[in-house]
Amino acid sequence: MRVRRSPRRGVPIGICGCLVSALLIVVVLAVGVVFIFLRSPNLALLVAGFKPEGSTAQVFAGQPNTPPVQLENPVNPPQAVVNLGSSGSQVLPAGNVQTGTINGSAAATVSFSENDLMNLCVQRTTFCSNTNPQYRNVKVDLQPDGGIVYADVTVPELGSAQTVGVALKLDASHRQFNVVGVDVGGTLYGLPSGELGQRVQDIAAKANELLQVATLDVSGGVYNLSDIRIDSNSITFVMR
Numbered sequence: 001m002r003v004r005r006s007p008r009r010g011v012p013i014g015i016c017g018c019l020v021s022a023l024l025i026v027v028v029l030a031v032g033v034v035f036i037f038l039r040s041p042n043l044a045l046l047v048a049g050f051k052p053e054g055s056t057a058q059v060f061a062g063q064p065n066t067p068p069v070q071l072e073n074p075v076n077p078p079q080a081v082v083n084l085g086s087s088g089s090q091v092l093p094a095g096n097v098q099t100g101t102i103n104g105s106a107a108a109t110v111s112f113s114e115n116d117l118m119n120l121c122v123q124r125t126t127f128c129s130n131t132n133p134q135y136r137n138v139k140v141d142l143q144p145d146g147g148i149v150y151a152d153v154t155v156p157e158l159g160s161a162q163t164v165g166v167a168l169k170l171d172a173s174h175r176q177f178n179v180v181g182v183d184v185g186g187t188l189y190g191l192p193s194g195e196l197g198q199r200v201q202d203i204a205a206k207a208n209e210l211l212q213v214a215t216l217d218v219s220g221g222v223y224n225l226s227d228i229r230i231d232s233n234s235i236t237f238v239m240r
Contacts, residue, residue: 042184048196049192049194049197050191050192051189053181053188054187055187056188058188066145069238072100074098074100076097078094079091080110081217084210084213096111096116097110097216099218106240107240108221109236110236113233114233136152136154136161142231143232144230146168146180148168164182164184166179167182167188174228175211175227176211176212176228177204179191179200214237223239223240226238226239226240
């Protein structure tokens with residue numbers, strides 16, 4: 001069965017939209033395995049080349065929470081615009097951006113809670129609207145230094161839904177994401193080495209490229225991505 005990919009023009013272009021849509025596109029591509037191999041979701045993943053690698057919870061177990069960013073003299077600017085080069089620009093929601101200094105140097109933060117991410121997803125994409133009968137109830141579960149994006153995937157031949165997630169984690173630079181694997185029922189399955197796994201990695205690579213070229217324009221000052229900090233409650237982009 002062919003999985004429909006979101007057209008480029010439907011992908012939001014802000015950092016928030018870029019991140020949300022990239023995570024959700026990875027989910028849609030990954031759960032396509034379930035549509036192709038329709039009998040047992042767990043067996044389908046194995047047949048497709050996904051191999052069990054233990055518990056998904058172990059990926060984040062013992063991961064220390066990244067210390068929060070402490071801006072000196074923080075200010076909420078009236079407007080902030082994120083620029084993504086040839087992918088365009090986007091005004092960020094009020095209240096999610098702060099400017100100030102870190103150790104005397106100009107800095108800014110862009111922060112989103114899980115609820116913020118879901119609200120943005122509903123407003124700026126069709127992934128979270130529950131209008132596609134093949135997948136519903138998309139949700140983001142932030143974890144220390146990463147997170148899992150879940151969706152309830154309907155298998156028509158079985159007449160039932162299976163919750164499938166994609167686990168992502170920041171790399172050592174804390175500036176981009178790695179796709180760790182696919183979660184089914186709490187078990188983590190590693191990505192296969194063939195075309196399907198490469199498609200997922202290509203989407204993640206594109207999202208990472210956008211993050212690296214991102215700049216934040218606030219009151220005439222321009223900030224570049226310094227690092228990304230994630231705990232169980234929020235994701236923060238630190239710009240300097």
